[in-house]
Amino acid sequence: MKREKARVAFEELVAENESQAQLIELLREQVRTDRLTGIYNMVAMEEHIAASRYEGYYVFADLDEMGKRNKSCGHDRVNKYIAEFGQWLRATTRGIRGHTPCDAIAIRKHGDEFLVWCSSKRGSIAIRNRIRQWTSKDKTVTCSAGIGRDVKTADLNCSRFKKTRKQNVLPKRKAKSKRLHN
8 A cells, every 4th residue: 555655646746757857848849949939039049059070151131121011011021021031041941951061040139130040151151041031922132142251240241232132123314414515
């Protein structure tokens, strides 16, 4: 009788510990994941980089013209674009691992800015190029991206690309004729 009670108490204790371990894992995952996009956040990236044996490259991605869209379409529509891009980015970084020997993790930095850390230059270039080709499902939103050995450089290169893209997309003003009109 005592042995049976001890066995039951032990099984209950084990079940309770397993339940607590599952809860802890769930909470840990929630702390590391962005709610809107379902991809990781900076906490997860910092953990991933610390555990990696590689020095990597950062790819900074920024959705184009989100400030203007926020004013014209509202937060809900902008959040849909952010969620759409985040899910696409997660799938893209997973897909890149199969084509290049690299370790990569994608996160939402904040707002409409995303960051990918990749262990190889070749992999980071492939990710950057795919990001630059992305358009939203409704074909109205694009994304700029830049690479760097640190976040600041990647952000700067992204800004440079965005500026160049705007200059090439906007209609150029006609040059004034230098001829004198009679």
